[in-house]
Amino acid sequence: MxxxxxxxxxxxxxxxxxxxxxxxxxxxxxxxxxxxxxxxxxxxxxxxxxxxxxxxxEPNKEIKIIKRAITAYRKRIKSDQHGWLKRNKEKADLTRELASSLGLLDTNGLALYQNETLFKWENRLLLLEQRLARSKLKKPTKKNS
CATH class of the missing domain: 1.25.40 (Serine Threonine Protein Phosphatase 5, Tetratricopeptide repeat)
Incomplete structure (x- = not known):
């Protein structure tokens, strides 16, 4: 930049x-x-x-921002992991079997990664979506007179 x-x-x-x-x-x-x-x-x-x-x-706008942030962050993590794998192919090959047997890799062979910020955003998103769903259920429907 x-x-x-x-x-x-x-x-x-x-x-x-x-x-x-x-x-x-x-x-x-x-x-x-x-x-x-x-x-x-x-x-x-x-x-x-x-x-x-x-x-x-404005919960709908907050949800939109959270989803956009999560997507950008995940994309960056994936890019960083692919970059590391390219630069460290030999190390990755040597440790892949162990990491897989310990459940540390996803289905694509990338390391499972849980970042604190990402974790907070995902929890906030879940909470907001649940609140919105509950509030929609509570709203009374208008009856025709």
Whole structure:
């Protein structure tokens, strides 16, 4: 990533933080969205978007952000694992059988990986989806008079 792009992302992030302090949530969300669009794995911006959508009671938008963040993070993990496997083919070949017998590999032969951040996002997503499902069940249906 170029230095000017990194500087621009950082500037947008800083301005968004200032807007948030002033409780200007609409502009804050727009700026954090721009940061995430430019840098999908910007964890702070992802997290702050989730919190803001929770604060303004927009669970569907929070779900969308969480799903997007999980997808980006998983893609990065997979890419990192493939890169490591290419660079360390001999080590991978030597340890594959042991890792497989210990249940440490998925069906594609990649290491099972549980990141704390990913774990939290997945749990939050599950909780939100359950709440939305319950709230839809509780809403009374309109009866024709």
């Amino acid at each position: 170029s230095k000017s792009r990194t500087t621009n992302i950082r500037a947008q992030y800083d301005v968004a933080a200032a807007f948030k302090r002033d409780k200007n949530y609409v502009d804050t969300i727009k700026l954090y969205e721009n940061v995430v669009k430019s840098e999908p794995l910007h964890l702070d911006a992802q997290h702050r978007l989730m919190v803001l959508y929770r604060k303004i009671k």
